[in-house]
Amino acid sequence: LATLLDFPWEERRKLTRWSDVSTALPKSGVVESAEQRRAEMDECAAYFGKLWNERVNAPPRNDLLSMMAHSDATRHMDSDNLMGNLILLIVGGNDTTRNTMSGSVLALNEHPDQYQKLRDNPALIDSMVPEVIRWQTPLAHMRRTALVDTEIGDKKIKKGDRVVMWYVSGNRDEEGIEKPDEFIIDRARPRTHLSFGYGIHRCMGITSEFAAACRSTIWESSQR
Template structure:
């Protein structure tokens, strides 16, 4: 494949002068610094299925183009998600990555356990939750200070997603901050501020297991309720789970309900501030919300990757993948692939095919809560525009602090000011 025409200004960037076999797009610092884009651009152009022989997480294949990612996603018999083979993230040496959970299972166990919790996001249940989501979003926005700088992540994104998690689990309201803490601890890089070591992570997960087991024991002896723990306790597919499976599925549902929605809520503010013409477009025509929400989720890509493990020797993009190899599908790269998405670098709220993205995965592992995440984001922006209908009334006033992780592509803080 011919090397791309590299812009003059970029020719001295490390992404273009580092030998290909030394490029490692998994390094956490790249995500803290937000400096990974040129590396993915080069891999898509020169080596879209790329072998990295040495990283913090061992050797792995990077799959960086949309069509190749789709090929991996649609062959679960060739590319396994099973926790016993390594699970779903590049970080396979920690207690959470090794837990059995339905996203880290292959059929038929995956299908059975996923089915047990899917009623929580059935259309009729989403319709019931809509008024609660709207009330809480309105309350959170009404409590924001106007005219002074504050942190959007803490006061809006974390606040709202934590409340939603507590509702989904019917979790004791006064302890709901534990859910966010457990989610952060599950995915954090040791030493980056949340967990000090793998031993520290294991200790925190033990505390989570103890708390959640108490709730299970209460719910299993009660009439079936409309919350995730009760659904698992009363389903034939999940009522006899091992303690490890239960903790695995709890952590999956906590992380899935927290990180993705929370970082898309923050990403929407970042995107509209970076693209003021789109902010004007939205305020002039709020009906564009319908296409803006999936575009936010594509542009943000709140989880950078998912991992699979090859179950047999196979070929992908002309490369020979060996049985047991770690294969990383970089959603964050596939969502910027100009062979699949027109003008993918830009944030365009009236994009013709806004749902043509990889942020929710594809195939049997497509995100079970995708509609709930979109609903929360849509309601938040409907409530924002009721209160602040003019472009740039919510202004980003400083650089975001980004999560130091090759898995969660998110924000630790975002300074903003609301103009009255």
């Protein structure tokens, strides 16, 4: 993330801290109070505001923040939209990737037969990574607010209702996935899952090889 955003390298650990704080509840072990959380997120906003102003007033560069600062599609974002986009990137690049890494260790520890498959055939890393993402589901759910009255199945949803989408449930759908509760690293279609969401809100991670490369690199290194 520090490289992607050209964030000052010596202060890169601020990114993981802000990621943790942005999703933390008071007295969760991360922050003690809502006031502390707000203060740290204000620090995050001020820091990125400073970097944004620097990039806007400098010639275009190859880092993502500079690209956003000079793109007609994003350069006029207000501070709330800017921070919303940046926090999504920070959390997506830290929290969910970290959860997948620890989840893969747990999965292989609980399924020694699958670990043996991996030891015997390291090429299975390519299918193991998406299987971990499905089985572990790094982001369990997401909430949306209905903009109009609608009906899904036999459930009526009114405008303004808050609807929770459980990705972890979709990833256990026996109608779409064979033996969905089992962890199988050599599935025929390992990328058949909903961990990245669907439609216009689909996570950009599905089109980027960056996070997958990080996960794969760790397991490739561990098999040497």
